[in-house]
Amino acid sequence: AQSVTQLDSHVSVSEGTPVLLRCNYSSSYSPSLFWYVQHPNKGLQLLLKYTSAATLVKGINGFEAEFKKSETSFHLTKPSAHMSDAAEYFCVVSDEIQGAQKLVFGQGTRLTINP
Amino acid sequence: KAGVTQTPRYLIKTRGQQVTLSCSPISGHRSVSWYQQTPGQGLQFLFEYFSETQRNKGNFPGRFSGRQFSNSRSEMNVSTLELGDSALYLCASSWTSGRASEQFFGPGTRLTVL
Numbered sequence: 001a002q003s004v005t006q007l008d009s010h011v012s013v014s015e016g017t018p019v020l021l022r023c024n025y026s027s028s029y030s031p032s033l034f035w036y037v038q039h040p041n042k043g044l045q046l047l048l049k050y051t052s053a054a055t056l057v058k059g060i061n062g063f064e065a066e067f068k069k070s071e072t073s074f075h076l077t078k079p080s081a082h083m084s085d086a087a088e089y090f091c092v093v094s095d096e097i098q099g100a101q102k103l104v105f106g107q108g109t110r111l112t113i114n115p
Numbered sequence: 116k117a118g119v120t121q122t123p124r125y126l127i128k129t130r131g132q133q134v135t136l137s138c139s140p141i142s143g144h145r146s147v148s149w150y151q152q153t154p155g156q157g158l159q160f161l162f163e164y165f166s167e168t169q170r171n172k173g174n175f176p177g178r179f180s181g182r183q184f185s186n187s188r189s190e191m192n193v194s195t196l197e198l199g200d201s202a203l204y205l206c207a208s209s210w211t212s213g214r215a216s217e218q219f220f221g222p223g224t225r226l227t228v229l
Contacts, residue, residue, distance in 0.1 A: 032215045043119075043205060044220040051215040090158065096214035100170035101146070103207075103218060105158035 002027045002093040004074075006106035014114045019078040021109045023091030026072065032094040033074045034103070035065055039087045047089075050074065061085070086113045117142065119208050119221035127227045133194040136224045140187050140208030147189040148218060149181060152203040161204075164189055165212045193226075201228045 007022040025031055032051045036044040048059025055067045065076045074091060091106040120139045128134050140147050149161040160173040164183035181191040187208070193200055203225050207218035 034217075036220075043222040044207075046217060046219070049215075049217060094214045094216075097171050099212060100163050100165065101148070101209070101212050101214055101216050101218075102160045102163065102171050102173070103148070103150070103158075104160070105150075107157050 002031060002095040002104050004033075004091045004093045004104060004106040006089075006091050006109050008109050009107065010110045010112070012112040012114060013081050015083055016080050019076070019081045019085065019111065021076040021089050021091075021111065023074045023076065023106060024072050025074055025091075025093050027093060033065075033067065034092040034094065035059065035063070035074075035076050036090045036092055036105075037087050038090065038108075044090065047076070081111075081113050083113050083115065086111055119206055119219055121204075121206050121221040121224050123224060124222065125225045125227075127229065128196050129229050130196055130198060132196050133192065134196060134226060136191045136193075136204055136206075136226070138189045138191070138206030138208075138221060140189070140206075141219055144208035144210055144219070145187055146209045146212040146216065146218075147183055147187065148207045148209075149189070149191050150205045150207065151175075152205060152223070153201075158205070161191070163212065170212065196228045198228050200226065202226060 003026045034049045035047040050067045058064045095102045146165045148163040163171040183189045203223045205223045207220045209216040209218045
């Protein structure tokens, strides 16, 4: 079974400094990986996805993630944090059972931005 | 293009009652998945429908059921509600159902069971 582990439940950074949200995955085959963001009282929005193309994936709002097979990691980064980035972030691996997709979510990382 | 819509947005029920939640996918999307989000268990997969067929089911009791109509709209039903069913229920739609499919989420239905 596929799984993801988000290494930090809470990350706090100052506005304008880099953001790093860590995610390790476990997969028996080449995984499809996603990062989603959830703002308070909102649904989930896709930031970016990796599906075995380029290992460095660029997403929306200046976020990017690098797939590292040797480290089984898919960390999310952003060079400069903005106040609007404060939200919950989920690392997700896609599993497929009999042709049907099932998303497996990490426990989430709450990102706080300090002014 | 309109996004995924879910109705109602908020719902309050009492133990033992049943509830039906509705999800309208993005136009043209044929796959609809449901997820439950709670502070303790996080986001958990409930089930997935594609062309009116349930193709995948998570580890939830039989009180949780769903269906999909020919226009791809989906409903989820929970019978004999328990306090632990209080959660945010999220619906997601996608064009196909493969492993690399991108799922688009609705805003969710917040269910409170008293």
